[in-house]
Amino acid sequence: MTRKSAVKDNVYPDEVYRNTAVKLTNQHLSNLSEDHLYHLSLVKRGDNLEKQFGDVKVVCTGGSAERMKMCAMMMNEELGNPSGPLQDLSEDGHRFSMYKVGPVLFVNHGMGIPSLAILLHEVFKLLAYAKCTGVVMLRLGTCGGIGIEPGTLVITEKAVDDRMRPVYEQVKLGLLVQTESVIDHRMIESLKNFAATEFPQLPVFTGMTMSTTEFYEGQGRMDGAFCDFGEKDRENYLNQLKKDGVMNIEMEANAFAALCNKAGIKCGVVNVVLVNRLQGDQVKISKDEYKEYQKRPARFAIKYILKSLLN
């Protein structure tokens, strides 16, 4: 199988989706003559957002602003500066950093679900106001691996919360509400096949991702300021996760999958492992390794976007 045909076989998303506009079900939005996307520091007035963002086809997001800027720079180089010099479009909001490189947006979401959810609400509104069609969203993150070595990429097949439920649970008007975390299986296949054909040397796994609301005790770490459990408890917990099929732990995938799915937007999650949690709690790779590993989801995603999503 040649590279070209492999890519062609995996054309995704399909033609129907590519022509489908992002639409939101919240009817109250149509009553707003202008809408302040407060944390993005953008305001919708008439068709201003459609003019500026109407061509967006892909949104890449991840925790740190610096990493998203790096991704944007790499894409800018690939596409030959289609939008001119990079500019942080959300700088005035002091919450997120957003860059537009031709039809691709790069925006960070901070750490944890509450911060991610704020971003997603405002990005979804942006995409809907801009009348974008066929948008794909990718979360490019970092994670701990369960028995998986640093530098490995993990494509999320199923995202669960810290109680192993495939949902994003939130509180609305004081009541617990769950939204199912779903990632389109064709998206997963597309990413997986692309990795196999385009990055055959890169260690890439596909599997279950657990998203926690806390980084230290919440992920079974014993090196936080507090630790209310012992080594045996930690070991049993992480081994049980492995038995249950959890491949990696991070802090956003379940909510990302749930909210993108609810908005009708195709999404994928690719994380790079920074520590094998069966070996320890601390991220101890060298600075050079860290820099190199951080670039892997970016390189993978940029090639994927160029070859599979933008042609």
Next chain:
Amino acid sequence: MTRKSAVKDNVYPDEVYRNTAVKLTNQHLSNLSEDHLYHLSLVKRGDNLEKQFGDVKVVCTGGSAERMKMCAMMMNEELGNPSGPLQDLSEDGHRFSMYKVGPVLFVNHGMGIPSLAILLHEVFKLLAYAKCTGVVMLRLGTCGGIGIEPGTLVITEKAVDDRMRPVYEQVKLGLLVQTESVIDHRMIESLKNFAATEFPQLPVFTGMTMSTTEFYEGQGRMDGAFCDFGEKDRENYLNQLKKDGVMNIEMEANAFAALCNKAGIKCGVVNVVLVNRLQGDQVKISKDEYKEYQKRPARFAIKYILKSLLN
């Protein structure tokens, strides 16, 4: 009552606390020959952190890095550049921004409890490794008011979660665990009296703060990408909060109070109102008002630190 005597009457914390070192109960930390405070981009090796941070008496934190930098600049001016030009000590970590101005640290915590909790774990370890004594932590944030106008400061007396429980609930090893949210009543009195005597013109309230894990539907907003409830539900909900005594809504106070209390560190929470939620969902104040209001918790805290905590 003169200003001076009013301040003197409220000396807080007391002498015993001022001489008490920050100590952590996590025994596993003593086994670490070095400890990577990963998200702060600091490493404890021998007594390096004690040398650099041993004099810290106050830690100010808030959501945005830019606001914390502004606070640090204001304090730097007041103290006459005791630590030289401002330098972001956590820059290499690309997650938080931290500035040290003499005995005061300024560090942002991002948005939401998961991000805050990561910061607090690492700041508590930093303070313990540095053998700091008598530390007070202040959260200086922004919030929505319940029947309270933009520009008002709210000192948190009691912090509850989005189900009105005075706790921070988290998941450890897959199990739900609650930690009580407690703010020392003398801290609240001290802040309240200081406001009354030093800022008599500034609108300041003291009351119950609700911390939610979601900004849009989680705070009863109808202007997010999704809204699964109607106007009547929203109205009933916000009116019920008012009846129950909730004065403001933000996203961190309950966890901040719970974790500081668990670490044995005195803390206070001061938020400025940016929108009266009984009037609407969107933050619509002008840019100038926004700039001015954002400075209010900073000005208040800096004067409080100088007059009450550092003398």
